[in-house]
Amino acid sequence: MTSTLKISELTKTFAGIRALDAVSLTVEPGSRVALLGHNGAGKSTMMKIILGLLPFDAGTVEVCGAAPGSAQARKQVAYLPENTAFHPALTGEEQIGQYLALRGEDPAKARDLLDRVGLHDAARRRIGTYSKGMRQRVGLAQALIGKPKLLVLDEPTSGLDPVSRRDFYALLDGLAAQGAAILLSSHALTEVEARTDRIVILSNGRMVATGTLADLRRTAALPVTMHVTAKNGYASEIADALPGAIRVGADLRLSCGQEEKLGMLARVAGLRDKLADIEVVPPSLEDIYSHFSRRDGQ
């Protein structure tokens, strides 16, 4: 199977600073890849290189079997920029109509596309009157034109409310099921959640982690926290039985590695008669993300 996007050892330098440092990545048809990283990690730079908007210094990039930005690549790639903007004097329908015509499609399809992203009622209003979330939907509508093979979406869910975000991911699922490869970026792991097949974390231009969410969880091997609440009067006794626990009022906080988790639980369960409650807190998505993006000297 040929990859839709193939990047190998990609390097880009801006005024002596390495924006991207030997990054390699492939995206297969039908897969959804999330690109995560802090501001300035190199996400947008990488996307602009894939789109052919920026030149690069070293490495190879192949988009749908062609050079990035070539006529053949542009025909098959759709882009949703960060902070999508359009001319405020045009209506949503006119703007999408123009994009349809630029891709050689019938401008009359604009209404259907706007319906798909939930902008039916606003289609004939000027974009200048739209909210940020509505503009983002216009941007999404243009990215759906003409069954693209690769969608490059720069922070597509920023400005969307949780319900719209869910609708958006449902749309992406549909596109991926039809064989489109999707590369989307985000600031936060919580935003992409379980709706992507693979996660790539960039930090200062380098790829610091890649894999499924479960892979990242395993590799990070962050400690599990347990909150143990003692029955009245038993707090000191339990604290003695569980060395290493930190006492916070009637609560005790325990922390242990992933592999010690079951042993620890068994020990706590042995004190069952003296306990009011126990809560196991796995490392949060934010913890995992910070673990990777801060690993190199931040």
Add this chain to the structure above:
Amino acid sequence: MNRILATARTEFRIALRNRWVAIAIGLMALFALVLSAAGSAPTGGLGVDRLSVTVASLTSLAVYLVPLVALLMSFDAIAGEVERGTLPLLLTYPGGRVEILIGKLVAHLAVLTLAVVAGYGLAGVAALRADPAAAAGLPALFRLTWTSVLLGATFLGVGYALSSLARRPSGAAGLAMGFWLGAVVLYDLGLLAAVVADDGGWFTTDLFPLALLANPADAFRLFNLAASEASAAAAGVAGAASSVPLWQSALSVFVWPLLALAAATAALRKVTP
């Protein structure tokens, strides 16, 4: 071709909503009417029809106004897209950058043509109503119309090039006004000063005609005045019209729009959004 038309349609719509169509037509109509009213005085002694005199006045007007309107419409074309953040997306669509420019050019040229036709048409009607013999000047009016459109195309192209170079609307506006002042006003003043200082020497005989042809606004004026045989009604630099063969000024009028478009394309290709 469809892509060019799609861009042109969108740009025309924007020009319409930004009131540029109304402003351009209003400006040209107002100035043309003022000129034809003011130009009614000197006809008697010259022995030419009224419309030919009006065309000579309109030529002097167009040489300032058409480049100005063209630059005002075009300085924002690329810099505005950069500032709004719409350029990166547009550049990821199929089609070359030159197609974007041609699309914008078609739309802006349509607006300019409407304005020119409205203004000159009004002046023509005014002249015909006052002097039945004015019909003799109609070919000159027609020539003035299409050369004005070509002059506009040149300055639109220059505007796109400056817009691409500046990448910010404020900078592009400054460059456009500077260019207008230099090409349309200071260039002629400089030439006049040089001719006076040279006092009939090599500069006046050899370089001066070439210098006029090298400026699209001067070439436009030369061509119209030489062709309409109304140079008697014109003054200043245009008095040189007779010394330059007609085909040379015509060539300059035709070649400049292409050069300007080529410059704009080269400048836009250098833009990395």
